[in-house]
Amino acid sequence: MRLQRENLRMVGKLGVIALGMFAFGYALVPLYKAICEVTGINILALSEREVPGAKLKLPANTQVDTSRLITVEFDVNTRGPWDFKPERRSMEVHPGQLSTVMYEFQxxxxxxxxxxxIPSYAPRQAAQHFNKLECFCFTQYTLAPGEKKAWPVAFVIDPRLPKDVTTITLxxxxxxxxGKVPAAPVAATPTQPALPEGRS
Incomplete structure (x- = not known):
């Protein structure tokens, strides 16, 4: 009889613990959202919130230097029988701003x-301030005859880039x-005239 009472008591304790764990797990979702809102860790969670009758303002990216514009020129050199080109020749970006350009290869x-x-930069001092987050240059690719690919280059220019640098050539x-791996090309400086279209 005593053993039965102890067993019932143990079952009761285990039931309370299980119930407490379930309640804690259920409370984690609103607790997580509250912590994210206070700390600003999860920006996506803030953007997904629906506030009736009000517009939610996301915090600004303070790492972007909106007082400066850098012209980034995109150049390619082909060493073989294939087509390789950027989707655009240049773009203007703010230091600290995440930007993306597509390259086509066939x-x-x-x-x-x-x-x-192989990437290269001009002026050379820009190389340490040009941060690529995604780039096809990180990987070797195997392409079938006639196969065409489009690859993104996602990059951020470090706001610590010297003030006198206003143009970067990638x-x-x-x-x-x-085959024989060629040396990294010397990119054209901003003062040199642009090469005719289709020339390397």
Whole structure:
């Protein structure tokens, strides 16, 4: 009889613990949202909130230097029988602003090839301030005959870029893996005339 009472008491304790754990887990969702709103950690959660009759204002990215504009020029060098070009020749960005440009590549040969790109920068001091978050140059690619690819380059220019730098040229050379790897190209400086369309 005593053993039965102890068993019932133990079952009761376990039931209370299980109930407490369930309640704690259920309370985590609103607790998490409250912490995110206070700390600003989860910006997406703030943007998804619906506030009846009011517009939700997201905090501004204080790392963007809106007082400056940097012209980023996109240049390509082809070393082989393929088509390689950026979707645009240049864009203006603020330091600290996340920007993206697309590059198109097509293997126009009648055989499969493996290739990779080498980036370079002008002026050279810009290289340490040009941060690529996503780039096709990080990986080697194998393309079938006639295969076409479009790849993004997502980048942020460090706000600590020297004030006298107003133009950066990002240049890529695409080479076939397995052949002789070319040296990184010297990108044209902003003072040099632009090359005619279609010339490398």
């Amino acid at each position: 293997n126009i040969q009648n055989r499969t090839m493996a290739a990779q790109a 240049s890529y050379t695409f080479f076939e893996v397995g």
